Amino acid sequence: MKFMGHAISILRKDILLEIRGRESLSLMLFLSLLLLVIFNFALDIDIDNVSSLASGILWVIFVFSGILGMGRTSMAERDEEAYLSIVFSPVSAESFYIGKVLSNLLFLLIMECFTLLFFAILFDFEKIISLLPQLLPALFLGTLGFSLVGTLFSFLTSASRYGEVLLPFLYLPVVVPVILGGVTSMDIILNDKVGGADKWIQLLAVFDVLYFAISLILFRYIIEE
Amino acid sequence: MKTNRVITILFFLLLVLIPLDFFLIFKVAPTEKVMGDVQRIFYLHVSIASGALLAFTGVFLSSILFLWTKKIAWDIAACTSAEIGVLLSTLVLITGSIWARPVWNVWWTWDPRLLTTLILWFIYVGYFLLRSGIADKFRKAQYSAVIGIIGFIDIPIVRYATKWWKSIHPLLTQNGGGLNPVMKKVMLFSITTFVVITIFLFFFRFRLARIEERLQILKKKMED
Numbered sequence: 001m002k003f004m005g006h007a008i009s010i011l012r013k014d015i016l017l018e019i020r021g022r023e024s025l026s027l028m029l030f031l032s033l034l035l036l037v038i039f040n041f042a043l044d045i046d047i048d049n050v051s052s053l054a055s056g057i058l059w060v061i062f063v064f065s066g067i068l069g070m071g072r073t074s075m076a077e078r079d080e081e082a083y084l085s086i087v088f089s090p091v092s093a094e095s096f097y098i099g100k101v102l103s104n105l106l107f108l109l110i111m112e113c114f115t116l117l118f119f120a121i122l123f124d125f126e127k128i129i130s131l132l133p134q135l136l137p138a139l140f141l142g143t144l145g146f147s148l149v150g151t152l153f154s155f156l157t158s159a160s161r162y163g164e165v166l167l168p169f170l171y172l173p174v175v176v177p178v179i180l181g182g183v184t185s186m187d188i189i190l191n192d193k194v195g196g197a198d199k200w201i202q203l204l205a206v207f208d209v210l211y212f213a214i215s216l217i218l219f220r221y222i223i224e225e
Numbered sequence: 226m227k228t229n230r231v232i233t234i235l236f237f238l239l240l241v242l243i244p245l246d247f248f249l250i251f252k253v254a255p256t257e258k259v260m261g262d263v264q265r266i267f268y269l270h271v272s273i274a275s276g277a278l279l280a281f282t283g284v285f286l287s288s289i290l291f292l293w294t295k296k297i298a299w300d301i302a303a304c305t306s307a308e309i310g311v312l313l314s315t316l317v318l319i320t321g322s323i324w325a326r327p328v329w330n331v332w333w334t335w336d337p338r339l340l341t342t343l344i345l346w347f348i349y350v351g352y353f354l355l356r357s358g359i360a361d362k363f364r365k366a367q368y369s370a371v372i373g374i375i376g377f378i379d380i381p382i383v384r385y386a387t388k389w390w391k392s393i394h395p396l397l398t399q400n401g402g403g404l405n406p407v408m409k410k411v412m413l414f415s416i417t418t419f420v421v422i423t424i425f426l427f428f429f430r431f432r433l434a435r436i437e438e439r440l441q442i443l444k445k446k447m448e449d
Contacts, residue, residue, distance in 0.1 A: 149375075152371070152375075156355065156368050156371060156372070157355065157358075159359060159364060159368065160355055160358030160359050160368075161358045161359070161360070162354070162358040166351075166354055166355060166358060169347075169350075169351045169354050170348075170351040170352075170354070170355060170372065172347075173344045173347035173348045173351065173376075173379075174348060174375060174376065174379050176344055176383050176386070176387075177379075177382050177383055177385075177386035177387075180386045180387065180390050181386065184390060199389075200389075203386070203389065207382060207386075210378075210382060214374070214375055214378055215375075218371045218374065218375060221292055221367050221368075221370070221371055222367070222368065222371060224367075
């Protein structure tokens with residue numbers, strides 16, 4: 001119980017920091033809105049092709065805005081070695097990791113809801129909102145996968161002199177299975193395609209468990225000096 | 226000095242193995258009926274891929290051993306293996322493309338195996354990007370070990386996911402049936418040769434990296 005209590009404290013700290021500083025979530029929201037506008041020009045989205053393009057566009061936006069947000073939260077920890085005060089406190093590395101995963105997950109989910117809402121408004125695609133209950137499992141599990149790997153990798157790259165710039169290079173190849181699962185299952189649901197969306201959702205759950213186990217073991221080595 | 230002896234033995238072994246391997250590939254192996262002579266690149270392609278796989282397994286094991294023992298020699302071993310792995314996987318991608326153009330009529334196809342190799346390549350290029358960005362030796366070793374482990378474990382996951390993804394779409398290509406017995410023997414010989422090349426490169430580069438490290442320590446001592 002103490003273990004989760006510590007993780008919740010870290011989550012609370014991050015929420016508080018976000019409310020006071022507005023450093024990561026506002027950037028994520030702004031970037032996702034901007035990307036929606038860019039995609040509109042790049043792909044010439046209209047009522048006929050919006051359904052087939054939606055899942056690809058949305059997941060690209062989730063990935064890039066997510067990278068930006070997760071990079072920011074880790075840099076905040078690295079600033080003046082702030083994370084060391086947590087390392088030296090009785091909080092275990094595992095609690096620290098879970099706390100950071102939860103805060104990243106929360107910010108990513110808020111960004112995704114915002115993006116979905118604006119996607120529906122800007123491209124006149126209300127179907128995506130009405131299908132939200134079906135989309136939710138894939139969205140949640142995909143985002144959890146992003147957050148599990150992203151938390152580990154953003155901490156890793158923030159120690160490098162390239163900082164956040166390095167994050168996509170390391171992070172994107174590793175999360176390819178999650179992106180694949182998210183895009184494909186969303187595409188199947190939005191376009192009533194045959195081929196099991198639920199199979200992909202199960203697969204995403206398996207990936208999440210694997211990434212969770214690996215990252216939980218390895219996170220200790222990133223924060224220990 | 227034990228390493229030196231291994232390198233010398235492997236070097237002389239390769240002096241025999243490499244010419245023999247090329248002789249077998251170009252003179253002994255029969256010409257494939259449908260693909261013709263271009264199929265011969267396959268012996269090299271598969272063998273290089275085996276070498277690359279061996280090298281990446283080396284990165285994975287050395288990374289685990291580094292995190293366990295904290296001995297910097299394991300980090301040098303991991304980095305050396307990764308260098309060889311990146312080199313060989315680049316060659317795998319290039320030879321694969323050269324083979325695919327006349328046979329499949331495309332340079333590239335989004336086949337799960339190709340996609341997995343490309344992603345593997347990206348992960349280990351990222352490994353070097355990370356290494357180049359961290360000055361502290363121990364921290365660099367620790368962080369790259371994390372990438373070395375997660376990158377290797379991720380590969381079967383990527384493979385499985387892409388295979389699953391492709392199963393929805395029609396498969397563009399299907400590999401032909403079994404190999405002719407002579408072809409099989411040549412293939413096995415070629416794989417053995419490239420495994421020896423990989424091991425040779427590893428020891429050679431490992432020794433160089435150790436010398437570099439020793440030199441740096443001496444330089445530092447002189448400065449102090």
